[in-house]
Amino acid sequence: GGRVAVREVFFHYPGAPQDALKGISFEADPGQLVALVGPSGAGKTTISYLIPRLYDVTGGSVRIDGADVRDVRQSSLAAAIGFVTQESYLFHDSILANIQYGRPGASRADVEQAAREAYIHDRIMEFPDGYDTIVGERGYRLSGGEKQRLAIARVLLHDPRILILDEATSALDTASEREVQKALDSLMGSRTTIAIAHRLSTIVNADVINVIDGGRVVESGTHRSLLRDG
Numbered sequence: 001g002g003r004v005a006v007r008e009v010f011f012h013y014p015g016a017p018q019d020a021l022k023g024i025s026f027e028a029d030p031g032q033l034v035a036l037v038g039p040s041g042a043g044k045t046t047i048s049y050l051i052p053r054l055y056d057v058t059g060g061s062v063r064i065d066g067a068d069v070r071d072v073r074q075s076s077l078a079a080a081i082g083f084v085t086q087e088s089y090l091f092h093d094s095i096l097a098n099i100q101y102g103r104p105g106a107s108r109a110d111v112e113q114a115a116r117e118a119y120i121h122d123r124i125m126e127f128p129d130g131y132d133t134i135v136g137e138r139g140y141r142l143s144g145g146e147k148q149r150l151a152i153a154r155v156l157l158h159d160p161r162i163l164i165l166d167e168a169t170s171a172l173d174t175a176s177e178r179e180v181q182k183a184l185d186s187l188m189g190s191r192t193t194i195a196i197a198h199r200l201s202t203i204v205n206a207d208v209i210n211v212i213d214g215g216r217v218v219e220s221g222t223h224r225s226l227l228r229d230g
């Protein structure tokens with residue numbers, strides 16, 4: 001499972017002068033990588049919030065495997081959807097606790113396995129306290145790329161069916177972007193992935209690219225077909 005269908009969705013932020021989303025529609029099938037690109041303010045982040053129902057649509061519907069998200073228990077939605085954003089929040093706690101976040105019962109072996117898949121395990125083992133290292137303490141600061149790989153390990157531990165990547169590599173330099181992209185590739189696997197990007201170069205492999213502007217999809221196609229049409 002993991003089919004996402006966004007149908008004619010409208011959304012209005014309380015007090016805003018106009019609708020942020022004006023009838024946006026798109027779909028993502030299980031295993032597909034679907035990209036949302038478009039200028040700042042187009043509505044990309046807003047739609048990513050409506051899929052896990054952080055807000056409710058003001059018109060239209062969001063469906064997951066055919067069910068309107070308004071009819072799905074919040075805990076099921078949270079379990080189904082994993083998020084990686086531009087800045088991933090880490091807590092002032094151990095690396096273990098940061099990866100276990102939301103799954104406190106997960107075993108240390110599972111945490112280490114997730115860290116291995118996210119290509120961060122070796123780095124963690126360089127710290128004298130390994131997984132017990134307190135994030136941010138005693139000068140053990142993590143680079144932006146390392147923080148993103150920790151966030152990816154956290155998502156892997158949840159094993160969600162649907163993945164939302166909101167400019168997950170935008171804040172990184174080219175070298176760490178490559179490392180994080182490798183970790184993202186292992187995370188995406190057979191999951192339904194919706195990736196928000198401002199650079200087309202990061203999403204050449206997308207099955208479908210939806211160009212968003214003014215709160216709706218203005219064009220869609222593959223990387224190749226969009227470049228051909230200019």
Ligand code: ADP
Nearest residue numbers: 013016020038039040041042043044045046047
């Ligand atoms: P994008 O992710 O494509 O840059 P957003 O989804 O962040 O676009 O924003 C879509 C529109 O909604 C913009 O006009 C933006 O100013 C507005 N907006 C975003 N967040 C809020 C908010 N919390 N309150 C009011 N308006 C908002």
Ligand code: ADP
Nearest residue numbers: 090091092093135136137140141142143144147
């Ligand atoms: P500041 O660095 O000014 O203390 P931040 O907002 O950057 O404030 O960070 C708040 C806390 O988040 C830090 O005290 C630390 O625990 C953690 N933190 C922030 N950035 C990093 C980082 N790069 N690596 C590890 N921990 C960090």
